[in-house]
Amino acid sequence: MDSGALLDLLGNENRRRILQLLARKPCYVTEISEYIGVSPKAVIDHLQQLDDAGLVESRVDDQRRKYFHIAENLRLEVQLSPFGYGAKSAYPASTDLDLARCQYVSVRIEERDSNAEVNELAAKLKELNELERELSMAQRWVQGQLADVQAALGDAIGDGPDRLYADVLAALADDSRTARDVAEALEAPVPLIDGVLQTLADRGLVVERADGEYAIAE
Numbered sequence: 001m002d003s004g005a006l007l008d009l010l011g012n013e014n015r016r017r018i019l020q021l022l023a024r025k026p027c028y029v030t031e032i033s034e035y036i037g038v039s040p041k042a043v044i045d046h047l048q049q050l051d052d053a054g055l056v057e058s059r060v061d062d063q064r065r066k067y068f069h070i071a072e073n074l075r076l077e078v079q080l081s082p083f084g085y086g087a088k089s090a091y092p093a094s095t096d097l098d099l100a101r102c103q104y105v106s107v108r109i110e111e112r113d114s115n116a117e118v119n120e121l122a123a124k125l126k127e128l129n130e131l132e133r134e135l136s137m138a139q140r141w142v143q144g145q146l147a148d149v150q151a152a153l154g155d156a157i158g159d160g161p162d163r164l165y166a167d168v169l170a171a172l173a174d175d176s177r178t179a180r181d182v183a184e185a186l187e188a189p190v191p192l193i194d195g196v197l198q199t200l201a202d203r204g205l206v207v208e209r210a211d212g213e214y215a216i217a218e
Contacts, residue, residue, distance in 0.1 A: 003087035006076055009053055014038055015046050019070070022056060026069040081147050084163045157205065164188070168196050169216060172206060176215035 010016055017036045021027055029047070033040045047068055050056040057071045077088040153166045164186075171182045183193040197214050200206040206214045 003076060003078075005053070006074075007078070007087060009049060009055075010076075012046070014042070015050060018043070018046055018050065019055065022068055022070050026059075026067040028065050028067050032068070079143065081143070081150075157200075157203070164192075164196060165200065168193065168200065169205070172214060172216050176209065176213040178213050182214070 010019075014036055018032055021032060021035050027035070029040050029043050032047075033043045036043070047056060047058075051058070051068075054071055055074070056068050058066050058068045060066050079086045150163060150166050153169065154163075157165045157169075167186055168182055171177060171185050177185070179194040179197055180190050182197070183190040186193065197206060197208070201208055201214070205217055207217045208214050
């Protein structure tokens with residue numbers, strides 16, 4: 001689901017409270033209505049929007065009562081700083097990701113047999129909960145480091161908090177690229193990136209090579 005549409009959907013407090021409740025257990029409309037203190041009609045409207053977005057699903061029990069539950073695992077990441085704003089599209093959780101490909105992440109979770117006893121599964125759940133908390137702390141640290149480095153780089157360039165100059169230099173780190181290559185990497189217009197590269201070249205921060213590629217000056 002598009003991150004902007006998801007943010008709009010989650011902007012409603014009652015919908016957030018409904019999801020919080022459904023994350024604990026499946027519920028029917030009356031239960032939800034009593035829990036969040038709004039009319040069943042309003043709950044049905046919220047559930048319809050959440051259903052249309054693919055966030056919740058429903059099933060009918062033997063008494064023909066419709067229960068709603070969370071449809072799948074999703075994650076939404078929002079970054080807001082003086083240097084930029086970004087929201088990553090929601091993506092489903094996966095156990096098939098190869099973390100060995102992550103250069104800066106080292107995760108050690110002991111593999112257990114799929115027929116493990118309850119206490120072993122509980123221990124693994126505890127490990128994963130602790131890992132999730134540690135990753136959250138690591139993300140906060142990374143965001144702080146990003147802000148500090150971007151501020152320092154902006155001061156060195158002389159353009160204050162203008163993130164575009166810093167992003168262009170980051171795109172050239174350890175590699176040389178043409179203006180078009182940088183523009184594609186940053187999803188920006190080529191003339192704009194070409195102008196930034198020319199400014200950086202005039203300041204002696206990048207050099208233009210004979211093949212039309214730019215590199216950070218040594």
